[in-house]
Amino acid sequence: MFLTNLDQRLWDPMEAIRRIRDEMDRLGDDRAAPAVNLWTKEDEALLTAEIPGVDPQDLDIAVEGNTVTLKGVRKWDEPKEEDTVHRVETFNGEFSRTVDLPFRVKQDGVQARYVRGVLNVSLPRAEEDRPKKIQVKSA
Amino acid sequence: MTNTQVTERLESAAQAERKTFLPAVNIYETQDRIVLMADMPGVDEKSVDITLENDVLTVHGRGADQAPEGYALAYAEYLPGDYRRSFTLAEGQINRDGIEAVMKNGVLKVILPKAESQKTKRIAVRVE
Numbered sequence: 001m002f003l004t005n006l007d008q009r010l011w012d013p014m015e016a017i018r019r020i021r022d023e024m025d026r027l028g029d030d031r032a033a034p035a036v037n038l039w040t041k042e043d044e045a046l047l048t049a050e051i052p053g054v055d056p057q058d059l060d061i062a063v064e065g066n067t068v069t070l071k072g073v074r075k076w077d078e079p080k081e082e083d084t085v086h087r088v089e090t091f092n093g094e095f096s097r098t099v100d101l102p103f104r105v106k107q108d109g110v111q112a113r114y115v116r117g118v119l120n121v122s123l124p125r126a127e128e129d130r131p132k133k134i135q136v137k138s139a
Numbered sequence: 140m141t142n143t144q145v146t147e148r149l150e151s152a153a154q155a156e157r158k159t160f161l162p163a164v165n166i167y168e169t170q171d172r173i174v175l176m177a178d179m180p181g182v183d184e185k186s187v188d189i190t191l192e193n194d195v196l197t198v199h200g201r202g203a204d205q206a207p208e209g210y211a212l213a214y215a216e217y218l219p220g221d222y223r224r225s226f227t228l229a230e231g232q233i234n235r236d237g238i239e240a241v242m243k244n245g246v247l248k249v250i251l252p253k254a255e256s257q258k259t260k261r262i263a264v265r266v267e
Contacts, residue, residue: 035217039210046207050180050217052245078174079167089163090178102213117180117245118203 033097034070034119043125045101052117053090061112061121066104068121070097104129158220162198162247166226173233173251179222180245189240189249191233197225198247231256 039046051059053074060071076092079085101123109124162177175196179187182200190197200222206212228251237252 036214037212037217038214039207040213041210045213046210048207050245052178052180053176054244056244076165078176080169082170084168086166086168088165090165090176114244116182116203116242117178 032091032093032095034095036070036097036099038099038101040102043130045103045105045123045125047099047101047119047121047123049097049119049121050117051095051114051119054114054117056114059112059114059119061110061119063105063107063110063123066101068099068101068105068123070099070119070121071095158218159223160202160220161224162200162222164224171253173228173253175226175249175251177222177224177247177249178245179242179247181219182222182242182245182247184242187240187242187247189238191228191235191238194228194230194232195225196228196233196249196251197223198249199223200247 034049034051036047036049039048047068049070051070051072051074053076054072055075058073058075062069062071071094073094074090074092076088076090104126106124106126110121112119112121114120162179164178165176167174175198177198177200179200179202181203183203186201188197188199190199202220202222204219206219231254234252234254239250241248
């Protein structure tokens with residue numbers, strides 16, 4: 001398996017570049033991947049992410065099983081060609097972030113709000129994933 | 140210690156822990172103005188302070204007191220806090236009365252019009 005991978009890397013430089021890029025994505029460019037906080041309570045989680053400067057229409061949230069993926073693009077095209085750009089510290093472009101939750105999510109119950117550059121996604125726990133209470137009957 | 144004293148202590152401890160961050164900024168300059176944009180996610184526009192004193196521009200914004208009710212923090216990558224950053228401008232470069240600011244999607248945009256004397260002047264060449 002290892003050799004096969006190695007072969008591919010040797011023979012396909014684009015694949016190697018892609019791999020390195022994926023690796024770096026995982027390591028995380030602080031600016032590219034939005035910082036997230038996860039809040040939980042019984043049967044519900046709230047994911048908050050600092051994503052300033054993004055048009056809400058350019059945000060995409062996908063939930064599958066216990067995984068939430070935030071995708072989006074930050075566009076900054078204000079300066080015109082004749083302007084002088086002195087400083088660019090923000091990350092501009094596409095970003096993606098995946099977060100694993102401690103439980104499976106009820107997909108049709110997910111709600112998202114984007115306020116003041118902060119994304120809030122509330123994620124209810126799937127019914128079938130909730131702990132069951134088992135009544136003890138007396139004999 | 141009375142209850143009030145305990146509360147005060149807790150409050151001052153909370154204040155001391157509150158962090159101040161340097162916001163990431165983008166700055167560009169057009170012929171007649173300088174535009175500064177600062178990332179301040181979670182900041183209410185009403186809490187934003189912009190001052191220009193002795194050619195030092197300071198932007199300050201108070202971050203949201205996050206802690207949604209009924210939830211416990213399970214995992215954190217960012218902390219609540221405020222944003223502050225100062226910039227030194229060239230002396231007399233800005234027309235102070237014309238400064239404007241807007242906040243959108245967590246980004247503060249400050250428009251600093253250049254003083255008349257600083258605008259790029261076109262010098263007409265006369266043909267004799």
